[in-house]
Amino acid sequence: MPDSGNSSKKHENIFEILDGIMFQMGKTKKIFMIMILTTLILPPIALLVMTSVFDSPFNEKLDERLQEYLERGDITDKEYEKIKSKIIDRGRTNIFLNPPQLVIFLISLVWLGVGVRQWFVLSKWDKISTLQTKTSRC
DSSP states (O other), rough: OOOHHHHHHHHHOOHHHHHHHHHHHHHHHHHHHHIIIIIIIHHHHHHHHHHHHHHOOOHHHHHHHHHHHHHTTTTTTHHHHIIIIIITTTTTSSOOOOOOOOHHHHHHHHHHHHHHHHHHHHHHHHHHHHHHHHHHHH
16 A cells, blocks of 8 residues: 555645656757747848858869960960850859749748748747746646
């Protein structure tokens, strides 16, 4: 037979259980907020910065190869200038009109929007759970 003194120490009342659940929900919310920050907010910001600030990394290598072809006589000065103006110099005047950069920019904006929306939804979670706890105690 179980001892009635021991069993009262092992069992908690309903308010202690609810308090423990609310504490765990708060910890879970913090973990979700960190996950949202690292997966839904920081990567699109990094993509936005990379596409709008930096040029293509391949332009320098292409320019070097064109110089080599020009020195060997495989292409003429006119061909060199034509290739350079079409490929290397085209994206430097209008950054946001370059189609690949525009696609990455739009995807990043949508991704960032989803992350900010999730951030706001989880920010309201604490307010809702606090309100529900207050109403349940009355």
